Amino acid sequence: MKIIIAGGGKVGTELTKKLSREGHEITLIDLDAEVLENIMEHYDIISIQGNAASLDTLEEANVQEAELLIAATDRDEENMLACLTGHAVNPNLHTIARIRDPEYKSQAIRLRDIFGLNLVINPEKDAAVEISRLLRFPGFLNIETFAKGSAEIVSFKITADSPINNVELKDFPQKIQTQVLVCAVKRDGKCIMPDGLFKLKENDVIYVTASSENLSALLKNLGIITKKTKYVLIAGGSRISYYLALELEQSGIQVSIIEQDPEKCEALASDLPEVTIIEGDASSQDFLDREGIEKYDALVSLTGLDELNIVMSLYAKARNVPMVITKLSHAENNRILDSLQVGSVISPKELSCNGILRYVRAMQNKEGAALSVHLIGEGQIEAIEFEISENDRYIDTTLKDIPTKKNVLIVSITSRGKSEIATGNSKYHTGDIVVVVTNADNPIRDFNEIFEG
């Protein structure tokens, strides 16, 4: 597919990498020649230097023949104008715009048709939604929902006193007496798709498939005590903080935001009347103590500096805050983070890429294409959702008799809204929704690609 990506920032680069590897023809537009040069050195794409919102640049990028325009520059106005212009030149063009400013939010949604937007991506908003989901389900590091909410992949870290520490995977379901399947394990920053003899160790992050009903049983049997989150402290008054406070407010959670900049405090205070806004330096441990950090159920570090977020989260863990969430802009730092107690890690970049990748795959939605794609473990593992059609192979065959490729695992089958964790004796039928987990090195676009031969 011919795709134009405008903006070679964090999201633009990540998308370039992902989409180029999937075989799409990428044209990247950016104002900075050096940025383009650097990306061109790594990926097989073409680049154009210029303003993505200008007609000349878009025409040079051959927008007439492109199928998708992803506007991910750091300016909302440019993104909207780029989509508007692109759509005017090529009415068949699909457009995705990143729009971050809350002031444009309602505008972008209501004026969708005028701007020709097919999808509006708001990394901050997406991050806020994700964080609020985690806060409502304390105990898990991450939750991905499939099959309209009936199946989930959750992840958690194994602690020294966990009942499953030093347990071999084949004994795992007995140990916790719940029907679950371990689909991936992250150890020392690398994701592995383990076999039955794999032995779990302290500090491993494991990704587990379970049906939604079993989630609370899983938490209980794992010995993870869950207390409902009531008081949340947010460090940093960024856009995510704003969206998150809104989300949490609606679920009746008390929110305090610490922000250093008096002007931002003023703005937040006027936009969020129900929220406690505290002016002060969240990086000062004295200050956090004075605000009574240990009394909160959760701390969310959302400042613009990754390092600062890590330090604050470490401190919160040390002060026994039950739930800690850390925002990182550069998720590639994650490798060293596994050994640190920083709780759940949220990467807005990864989240918006996920959303866009899902859209791209859906665009190719021909027979057998994926319903959705979820990236887990910094994108090292993909969980892909397929609806089984008549043309798919091995329908009504028990899974143990199906030759799947290496590093491909069928993890759950949802039949008529009822999810079942895949075992050797499971079968899938036409119309079922099947979730497949695979490592992201060999992208799978068609369900039949998972089979050997």
Place this chain on the structure above:
Amino acid sequence: MNFTKIIQVFVPLLGIELIFMIPAMIWAMIDHDVHVQIAFIKTMIVIAVVGILFWLVSRDAEDGFYAREGLVTTGMAWIIMSILGCLPFYFSHEIPSFIDALFETVSGFTTTGSSILVNVEEMSRGLLYWRSFTHWLGGMGVLVFLLAIVPLSGKNEGFTLHILRAESPGPSVGKLVPRMRQTAIILYVLYFVLTVIDIILLMVGGMSLFEALCTGFGTAGTGGFGVKSDSLASYSPFIQNVTTVFMFLFGVNFSCYYLIFINRIKDALKDEELHAYLGIIFVSILVITLNIRPLYQTTEESLRHAAFQVGTVMSTTGYATTDFDLWPGLSKGILMILMLGGACAGSTGGGFKIARVVLLLKSLRRNIHENLHPSEIKKIRMNGHIVDEKVLANLNGYLAAYVGIMVISFLLISIDGFSIETNVSAVIATLNNIGPGFAEVGATCNYSMYSAFSKCVLIFNMLAGRLELFPMIILFARTTWTRK
């Protein structure tokens, strides 16, 4: 420097060279030239052995391929291709000296067309075919061919860009479409189609298949090896005119053809370099036609010779229809200047490239302007786009290297004691991949009288000229070979 990865790239390259020797071998079989067949078989065995060795060495190459690997790969690939490519001449004893055989092959691959052969007609057809075919392969670039047919993959998939840049001529080489492989295929398809049209027209004009193939390859690659000692002088005016037109066509940037192909004719015709190219052609032909009018019987004849010689020199082909060494000083002077200018960037032609000349003139004009209005800020534009100051700085570096190589090689070959005109034109003709020069290396003469040392200098010049200097210069830099 990741040498194993570099060697890995050479493996399919040798495969390509081996396969392309087969048609030449077939000509030798048709003619029952047993010694030529044996020479080709010996060469193929050598290539196969070297290829297997390379494959063994580089099986577990690690990823990691950046700009400098791209430059070194290109420089070394061309040297290896030339050394192996010259073996048929050497093994068959039709060119008994190894240096001569190498000179002839480098001259072929670099599309120079300078020859050391005293009598071309004595050569067997298999070898002549191979000699001309090296032009065709070298014209668009053998690594580009590799990019078109072999999917070179790796963690760093963008690395192929460095190869394209190092092998394709011009100050700012880019892709035509996002995928490198697609870009390379487009370039080769355009090249192939234009070549086939040329060959068909030559056959319509009465050439035999063999002559048409060799002449077509020479024209397409802007090489200049002919199958006759008098080049194209004895062919009909029709054939000469067809060749003139195609020499001009192959001197145009191929992205113009691509734009025409995808129906963006307006954009193609807006290209500033193309305007300059056509302008120079027109003025030069006009002046030379008037200047040489007294030497020929009709205006048609002088126009035909003027156009042909302008085409051959400007596209850096190096065919001849007449001995232009006998022309008056003005005409010879113009030809000498055209030699320096060369063809368009992104064409199969060599030389300094019109795009660079245009940029240099623009930057010179800015310098003059800045002297008069010191506080004014001016940007240089090309085709409406602002030219990055870095490109201009690179251009100055390129000019310095270009002049430097020219001066040093001129001094080195002067040791042999030939006239200044001979030496200067020999250096210019090899560095710009033209072929014949003036005086003792003129259109009717050849390079056989130079010493082995001078031939090596000229071999370097041809390679440096074809690869735009830096891939060759970098091979002589100490940091390329030392671990750091």
